[in-house]
Amino acid sequence: MGRSPCCEKKNGLKKGPWTPEEDQKLVDYINKHGYGNWRTLPKNAGLQRCGKSCRLRWTNYLRPDIKRGRFSFEEEETIIQLHSIMGNKWSAIAARLPGRTDNEIKNYWNTHIRKRLLKMGIDPVTHSPRLDLLDISSILSSSLNNSSHHHHHQHMNMSRLLMGDGHHHQPLLNPEILKLAASLFSTSQHQNQNQDHSGNTINQTEINQYQTGYNMLGNQELQACFPIMDQYAEFQDLMPMKTVVQDSFPSKHDDDYSNSNSVLEAFYSDFASVLTTPSSSPTPLNSSSTTYINSSTCSTEDEKESYCSTEIPDYSFDVNGFLQFQDTKNHWDRVM
DNA sequence: AAAGTCTTCAACCGCCGGCGA
DNA sequence: CTCGCCGGCGGTTGAAGACTT
CATH class of the missing domain: 1.10.10.60 (Homeodomain-like)
Structure with missing residues (x-):
């Protein structure tokens, strides 16, 4: 107006x-x-x-020649991959998606994909996990007040967390968890370094270690890690997990995950599903996981609405696909 | 039922680069 | 070299519909 x-x-x-x-x-x-x-x-x-x-x-x-209707899962994956390489070059992205216009892709990105990446703790601009969304104070109070009401949580220190505080002789955190976290940290460091040195990729052993470590953590333990990670700079790379855990699984009880391969597998399946080409077939994790509704099986537009826009499909973590994608991205980062 | 709020997306705007005069 | 025109691009808007209170 x-x-x-x-x-x-x-x-x-x-x-x-x-x-x-x-x-x-x-x-x-x-x-x-x-x-x-x-x-x-x-x-x-x-x-x-x-x-x-x-x-x-x-x-x-x-x-x-305009294609109407909902974006397929494959189209969405393509958009995310191309966007991670080219940024907001909507017309260039549209050129790779027959029948889709730059305007349509731009709208879809802004209204659907962007929000979903944010919810997963991934920066939609850099496509990297975000470190800037953390509300540490709420985590500190919720996870530490329960177990340590005599001590002001801001003065919680590492030894108390590891050894207990005299009233609670159980350590607040299992040292094994911290060890795992430390090893995970070192892996993610390697990953970052690899972006600067062409040709180096994370080897399979490291990936397995990374996954195993995450799989061993329960939801509650994972959340308990966050205040520690916040205090010690070396854990900063793991902090995006907090957003993922809280946003993706806010209403579930730990029991819901104890029998599955855990929160982190779910996290990685989500992460991988949007970043990799679907080379593997969909594998449901367990009954508590979100069920992926294939668009071709939907009979009505309403059912299709629930696909892509609100539900995150379950895919098992495709390590090789993810690494291939990273290689491609690194290549483009060097070239462009 | 109605008012308020949120979401979507078609369409607009300003800007830019290519091109011919 | 500069100027003006044109097509194309990406960011942004706001009416309409969907959803919530």
């Missing part, structure tokens, strides 16, 4: 939504004469629109 009009500076050219009649005029004209010279086209077609508006309407809506 408070915006300066672009086209009606001269003879009141129409703006806003297109009517079916206008669409028909444009389609008829282009079918007869082809498109090009958008400046003179509206006059010739008998439209009270500026050329830009006609071009936009044609390329984004009326073009016969």
Whole structure:
């Protein structure tokens, strides 16, 4: 409303939504004469629109080769992969997705994918885990107040957490967990370094160690780690887990996960599902996990709505696919 | 039922680069 | 070299519909 009009500076050219009649005029004209010279086209077609508006309407809506409807899971994966390489180059991304327009992809990114990555603790710009979303104080109070009401939680130190505090002779944290966390940290450090040195990839043993460590942690233990990690800089790389654990599994009890391969496997399956090409078939984790509804099995639009926009599909963690993707990304980072 | 809030996405805007004069 | 035109791009908006209170 408070915006300066672009086209009606001269003879009141129409703006806003297109009517079916206008669409028909444009389609008829282009079918007869082809498109090009958008400046003179509206006059010739008998439209009270500026050329830009006609071009936009044609390329984004009326073009016969436009694919309608929901994005498939494969399309979504492609968008995320290409975006991680090219950034907001919507037209370049659209060129790799037949029948999809840059505008449509941009909208889909902003309304669906971006939010989902954020919820997973992944920065949608860098595609790396975020370190800036952490509300440490709430974690500190929720996880430490219960077990240490005599001590102000801000003065909690490492030895108390490891050895207990005199009232609670049980350590607040299992030292094994910290050891695991430390080893995980070292792995993630290697991963970061690899981005600077071409050709180096994480070996399979390290990946296995990484996964095993995570798989051994229960939800509660995992959450208990966060305040410790916050206090000690060397654990900073693990902090995105907090967002993932809290946002993805906020209402579940620990028991729901104790029999599964744990929270972190779920995390990695989510992470991998959006970053890798689906080379493996979908593998449900357990009954408490979100069920992936394949779009082709949905009978109605409503059912399809629940796919992609709100549900995160379950895929087993595809290590090789993930590494291949990282290699590709590293390659592009070097080249561009 | 109605008012308020949130989400979606078609369409707009300003800017930029290529090109011909 | 500069100027103006044009097509194309990416960011942003706001009406309409969906959802919530």
